[in-house]
Amino acid sequence: MPKVESSDIMKKKDSQSSNFQFRESEDDYEDYESSGESDAGETESSGHEDLSNTESDDGLEDEDGSEPSEAAEESDSSEDEVAPRNTVGDIPLWFYRDEKHIGYDIAGKKIKKKERESKLDSFLANVDDSRNWAKLYDELEDEEIELTKEEIRHVHRLIQGKAPHGEFDPYAPYVDWFKWDDAKHPLSNAPEPKRRFIPSKWEAKMVLRYIAAIRAGLLKPDEPKEEPNFYLLWGNESxxxxxxxxxxxxxxxxxxxxxxxxxxxxxxxxxxxEINSYQLMDEEDRPKFIPKSISSLRAIPAYENAVKDSFERCLDLYLCPRVRKKRLNIDPESLKPKLPSRRDLRPYPVTCYLEYRGHKGAVMSISVEASGQWIASGSTDGTIRIWEVETGRCLKVWEFGETVRSVSWNPLPELPILAVSV
Structure with a gap:
């Protein structure tokens, strides 16, 4: 196994923890070391010292022939191969969006969420730490992740529409792997199979299915699109x-x-x-042709107004415009007013309660006395009768000999006077 020196691991850790600035170009990065005067620098330096001590011990174990250190294994392995540290399982995280925990571990205990920074703390962190913009929040692991230089370079290339890896050449020259120098025959000289000359059975089945679906109305074929008709403005022919x-x-x-x-x-x-009377009539009312008796068809003379009638017809065709008029086909019954039903007019009297009999002709006028006790009526038989309203008894009759047109009582109850018009 290769030995891993503590100084090499220290350099790798320092390179990952060092701050850098992101420029416009993809390779323009500026590394700088944090100052030792700040508290953060002191903390980092102390952390590096502890790390160097631990790594130095691991290095000693490597020299003795023991297994390589965990730091070396982590540096050699890819981050994608690391198992997830948060054991909530493959579940939608929005299930616990409103909960205080993010899920359950293997033992069934709740995994509490870490406290997130407020917007004010995040703003202050962006001001104090120039590297804070490269940090992302991993919702699955519930932790902040800091992007490396290589990851930022990949993101920058993706934004520009390029391949994420700089070594990839999208315009590499085409390499023709087949040599055509000594080729006298085609690559395959096999005869064409018979299936290429026979209609496909599967296509025939699909056509039958489409026909059945169209007939059943399940599949509607596309309607032909109407082509726009453009008017040829400068064209001579139409x-x-x-x-x-x-x-x-x-x-x-x-x-x-x-x-x-x-x-x-x-x-x-x-x-x-009659012919002389026609001359006294207006020209519009005068008949245009006077019939005469002629012995045979051969003896019919020429029509003397033929040229005049043809000329007047030509004038009518030339001077009188022709306009289309739409005829309205209206049902005469629809023009009649619709009378309401007799059922809608109820209540109304349906039984004859009292009759005033005595007039021999039609009653032309009636008038009720102011007190409401007497009623006067005039008829075409030339008589005027005074009736009692409640009983229908005829109290008085006057005969005038002519048709009575109108009768009217005096509106004052003190003077019961009746006016008559014949």
Whole structure:
């Protein structure tokens, strides 16, 4: 076994415990030793002395042929191979987020959490110790870990998007391991297998599954995307749909009917007096064609207003714009007001309690006396009757001989006067 001197171990420990400053470049680090005047320096120096004494004893044991020291083994081994010191197990740590302990050890005892520094203490530690920024809190082990120079260098390279190890070359030249100098034949001259020329059975089964899923509605195929139609601003040609987008066909001329028959019935042929009366009518109301009786079809003369009618139609097509009007198909029943149901109008009288019989015609007007005891009514039979409201007895009848239009009592109860209009 190789011997490990205490001075070498001391140098390694000093190099790990020494402070350094992190620069912009990845290799720009500045090591410096802590001053011996501070208390921290005194503590570290005393700790190094104890360590050197222990290591010197271990070195003596190595010379005697005994097993190497634990410090040497720790320096040779990687930190990743060290077993976890906190034996809480592989459990989510957020289970104990609100508890005072972090878990249980092998014996079943609670492992208490270490007291964390407050934000004020952490700020003061950053001010006092320039190396405090390189310390991290390990939640699993419940302790602070200080990053080494190599770890900080790896982090810096990862931030820059590089490989963590500086020895790795991502742009190494390609090494072609096969030599093509004397190659006269391909690497494999075996014939093509038959399966490359036969449709795959497994693919056919998958196609059948997809077809069944599409028919069952479990799988919906992608709908074709609509391609955007861009308008060619400076183009000369356009499609027929664009040319006739707002085209409205012209109304066709009216076809001749039976009134323009060349041999109509005699009752449809107007007389000379009727023709003279047409001249006195307005031009809009005047009939445009006067039927005449012609012996044969060959004897029909030319239409004298043919050119005029064609010219007026051309003017209408040129000057009169055509507009599409949408017709509203409205149900006439929907325009009627909806009357409420008779059930919704209750309570209302449904039984005849009292009838006032005596008038032979329709009653045109009624009026109630101010006291509410008497009621006057006027009818089309020319009579006025005075009724008692409570009993329906007719007290008085006046005959006027004409239809009574209106009757009205005096609103003053002291003067029971009745006004009548016929």
């Amino acid at each position: 499609t027929s749909a664009e040319r006739h987008l707002s085209y409205i066909p012209a109304p066709k001329p009216k076809l001749p009917g039976h009134e323009e028959s060349y041999n109509p019935s005699p009752e449809f042929i107007p007389t000379q007096e």
